Amino acid sequence: MPPAEATPPRERGRAARYPFSAVVGMADLKLALLINAVSPGVGGVLVRGEKGTAKSTIVRALAALLPPVAVADGCRFSCDPRASDPGCPDAPHGGAGRERAARLVELPVGASEDRLTGSLDIERALTEGVKAFEPGLLAAAHRGVLYVDEVNLLHDHLVDLLLDAAAMGESHVEREGVSVRHAARFLLVGTMNPEEGELRPQLLDRFGLTVEVAATRDPAERAEVVRRRLRFEDDPEGFAAGWAGEEAALAGRIAAARDRLPGVELTDTALRQITAVCASFEVDGLRADLVTARAAIALAAWHGRAAVDADDVRTAARLALPHRRRRDPFDAPGLDRQKLDEVLDEHGDPDPDPEPPDDGPDGPDGSGGPDGPGGGAPGDDLPQEGGEPSEPSEPSVGSGQGRSSDTEPAPADAAYRPRLFTVPGVGAGAPGRRSKARSPYGRVSGARPGARGLHLTATLRAAAPHQVARGRAGRGLVVTPDDLREAVRDGREGNLVLFVVDASGSMAARKRMRAVKGAVLSLLLDAYQRRDKVGLITFRGADAELALPPTSSVEAGARRLERLPTGGRTPLSAGLLRAAEVLRVERLRDPARRPLLVVVTDGRATHGPDPARTAGLLAGALGGGASVVVDCESGPVRLGLAGALGARLGAEVVHLDRLGADALAGVVRDARSVA
Numbered sequence: 001m002p003p004a005e006a007t008p009p010r011e012r013g014r015a016a017r018y019p020f021s022a023v024v025g026m027a028d029l030k031l032a033l034l035i036n037a038v039s040p041g042v043g044g045v046l047v048r049g050e051k052g053t054a055k056s057t058i059v060r061a062l063a064a065l066l067p068p069v070a071v072a073d074g075c076r077f078s079c080d081p082r083a084s085d086p087g088c089p090d091a092p093h094g095g096a097g098r099e100r101a102a103r104l105v106e107l108p109v110g111a112s113e114d115r116l117t118g119s120l121d122i123e124r125a126l127t128e129g130v131k132a133f134e135p136g137l138l139a140a141a142h143r144g145v146l147y148v149d150e151v152n153l154l155h156d157h158l159v160d161l162l163l164d165a166a167a168m169g170e171s172h173v174e175r176e177g178v179s180v181r182h183a184a185r186f187l188l189v190g191t192m193n194p195e196e197g198e199l200r201p202q203l204l205d206r207f208g209l210t211v212e213v214a215a216t217r218d219p220a221e222r223a224e225v226v227r228r229r230l231r232f233e234d235d236p237e238g239f240a241a242g243w244a245g246e247e248a249a250l251a252g253r254i255a256a257a258r259d260r261l262p263g264v265e266l267t268d269t270a271l272r273q274i275t276a277v278c279a280s281f282e283v284d285g286l287r288a289d290l291v292t293a294r295a296a297i298a299l300a301a302w303h304g305r306a307a308v309d310a311d312d313v314r315t316a317a318r319l320a321l322p323h324r325r326r327r328d329p330f331d332a333p334g335l336d337r338q339k340l341d342e343v344l345d346e347h348g349d350p351d352p353d354p355e356p357p358d359d360g361p362d363g364p365d366g367s368g369g370p371d372g373p374g375g376g377a378p379g380d381d382l383p384q385e386g387g388e389p390s391e392p393s394e395p396s397v398g399s400g401q402g403r404s405s406d407t408e409p410a411p412a413d414a415a416y417r418p419r420l421f422t423v424p425g426v427g428a429g430a431p432g433r434r435s436k437a438r439s440p441y442g443r444v445s446g447a448r449p450g451a452r453g454l455h456l457t458a459t460l461r462a463a464a465p466h467q468v469a470r471g472r473a474g475r476g477l478v479v480t481p482d483d484l485r486e487a488v489r490d491g492r493e494g495n496l497v498l499f500v501v502d503a504s505g506s507m508a509a510r511k512r513m514r515a516v517k518g519a520v521l522s523l524l525l526d527a528y529q530r531r532d533k534v535g536l537i538t539f540r541g542a543d544a545e546l547a548l549p550p551t552s553s554v555e556a557g558a559r560r561l562e563r564l565p566t567g568g569r570t571p572l573s574a575g576l577l578r579a580a581e582v583l584r585v586e587r588l589r590d591p592a593r594r595p596l597l598v599v600v601t602d603g604r605a606t607h608g609p610d611p612a613r614t615a616g617l618l619a620g621a622l623g624g625g626a627s628v629v630v631d632c633e634s635g636p637v638r639l640g641l642a643g644a645l646g647a648r649l650g651a652e653v654v655h656l657d658r659l660g661a662d663a664l665a666g667v668v669r670d671a672r673s674v675a
Helices: 027-038 055-065 113-117 122-127 156-168 219-234 236-242 244-263 268-280 287-302 310-320 337-346 456-466 510-529 554-562 572-589 611-622 641-649 656-660
Strands: 045-049 069-071 098-100 104-106 118-120 133-135 145-149 170-175 178-183 187-192 209-213 431-449 485-493 496-502 533-540 543-551 595-601 627-631 652-655
Touching: 027 045, 027 055, 027 187, 027 209, 027 244, 027 287, 027 310, 045 055, 055 104, 055 145, 055 187, 055 244, 113 118, 113 156, 118 170, 118 178, 133 178, 145 156, 156 170, 156 187, 209 310, 219 236, 236 244, 244 287, 268 287, 268 310, 268 337, 287 310, 310 337, 456 485, 496 510, 496 543, 496 572, 510 554, 510 595, 510 656, 533 554, 533 572, 543 554, 543 572, 572 595, 572 611, 595 641, 611 641, 627 641, 641 652, 652 656
Parallel strands: 045 187, 045 209, 104 145, 145 187, 496 533, 496 595, 595 627, 627 652
Antiparallel strands: 069 098, 118 133, 170 178, 431 485, 533 543
């Protein structure tokens, strides 16, 4: 029986792929991808940007530009026949091999660990009684491109495996009695929309370069984007043929840069500048230094230079450092360009014969000249984007697309230590770190009938007693569908954390509202770390507002909280009613994700007919679900209204002041069961 992975993953037809050269703008993104095409050791590219900015289009177009690869005959791991890996599971290799195009392999968000790294070939184990390895997507992507769309939605442990393989250039699989190590060197590209949730800073650091993209606001440039896309959709082959010359020239330049790469010199001056920049921007560890050095060497090779210069270092740092300066999810990636230039100048080669000061218009301030500060950015000789290949070209940067932020990130100021609130019971929602769940990624605790996530030992144990009755002959095990067992895993899930915040006049005293925002911000940070979705409802005046529909972007929640207006009466019942409606809709939209309601209030209700009684009735209707009431009442005389609200909700009641106590950082274990 042939190996299960004998047929490679589906490759997209070259004729139907949008040309890389035809993408308008996005100079930084193009340059970052080309740097990695020249030197995959840079560590890949993370592309962050809003939806509809052609992130996926340009990544998929890159594979067509990569040089073809020679692969050994019959090797499922794409070994080079001229430099065969003796440790390859399919070694030894014979024959002259064959040449094929570099692959673009896509990793779906819902992929399992087995699909990514490979695993025991279950079919051959059960039918032939042999141990055989079934390669995964890491093997398929070797010497090509591995693309992960919505990488921020991929489970963290899969991202860890992916980035480990990209960093080491190999994949090591130890499971089900199989021990395999194979080469896995590929160009890794991840794209994400920050509005759908962020990657943890530890994972951000593992990507070599990062680029922020946004749609251009220039009407003429937007029109050109639409015009080209419509032409492509009408005639993909004809459109691609019109750009074939530009594509061939770009592919040739990549191949030439790869050939030059080993001979590029990283001078002592350039290395000193790299390490000085990384130290000045206070990035953690030494990965930033290595990535910046590799990227600068690749840039020099791309530009045809024999040695790295200051412009290469400047561009490499601009792409390699912004995402490494984040300290929490509320910090925006950014790099101070002026500070970068100052550090490079300080640690560059001294001028042995400086020119005397010039009192002309370009004189002592040093601002004149096209190559002064702010001028002549490296990478300006990227292929230019014009109307069609034969038309005059337009500037490669003019849209804001593919830009890196110039702003210094400001640390979030959360004065409270969040305590962990959980939803009681055992769920089966999205993987996360909050509540107990049956998860495909947790610790194996047992087995049950089924074929998803096969538990091999339990399956063999179920089939073994029936072999004589089934007339087994030979080594193969006779297995029926009734024998199949799947693993039961205990893990954690992410929840929907819905905040209902009182912003009325009774909360508007400056000191109290500041404390409320600090507490909610700490809970938002906790939700980010535990991979929750968050929503924010505020109530004040005469009504309640859904300030933030449920989203995985806690960054958006922090922005809404910062701009939260206060004052007016207290429509508590309106806030509870809006919460009930949001929870109802979310149960229909995502029934597996269990909600946790967090009501932040002093318990007063001062708007509407019989407001206190109405609020109590609504709280009783919401009761039974997992909920927490953060009691914001202060002063020497307290009415205990928030406590009464919590009792009607069946909620854990925590006073605002106690959220900051170190002794209360434990888990709520005795909450009532979810109805």
